[in-house]
């Protein structure tokens with residue numbers, strides 16, 4: 001494994017990469033040294049030696065490189081940085097409460113996530129969502145709402161290597177129509193906090209994916225930084241129709257989405 005060259009990747013260190021000054025180089029928590037790094041064009045991929053992530057690092061890196069390119073293109077970002085992805089073996093190892101978790105550190109262009117089997121959509125979705133947090137925040141600054149921060153990170157999922165983006169979100173919206181919170185609730189940070197997180201994330205992502213596809217990223221960028229108090233009025237002026245009308249359009253679209 002160590003001597004093998006991957007397409008588009010090089011193994012930068014034969015055994016262990018010493019990450020020094022980690023408290024400043026990566027997020028708020030100290031980072032141990034037991035990592036191998038695989039260098040890509042836009043992403044340096046850190047894995048535990050011999051781990052599931054290392055066994056699949058070529059495909060995982062390929063997915064991230066594509067996600068980076070897709071997000072920058074979709075939002076027309078000037079961001080041209082370099083990401084540092086850390087794949088952990090378990091939630092416990094990363095100090096998360098579950099294996100289905102990740103965290104982004106835009107200040108250091110870094111994110112961490114848990115990489116456990118199986119290889120496939122769920123893992124790609126988790127990893128790409130965290131990568132999007134870094135690219136979007138480093139490209140546009142902080143969003144003004146949870147709705148935008150979390151919704152956009154999943155709305156931007158590229159489907160080159162999986163079907164966890166629009167092909168999941170729009171049918172999910174159709175099949176959960178009865179439980180969907182109103183968008184007026186989700187754009188309010190208080191309302192967001194009172195909504196089941198899984199539902200809030202998916203509803204927001206579905207709506208924002210449709211909004212970008214239908215009305216373009218320029219208008220999306222204008223509402224991106226707005227806080228909850230500003231959002232309703234500004235959406236009406238920027239889109240030329242109230243949020244309720246956009247929401248109704250989105251629901252009709254999801255009802256008819258053939259995928």
Ligand SMILES: [Zn+2]
Nearest residue numbers: 129133150153
């Ligand atoms: Zn997130």
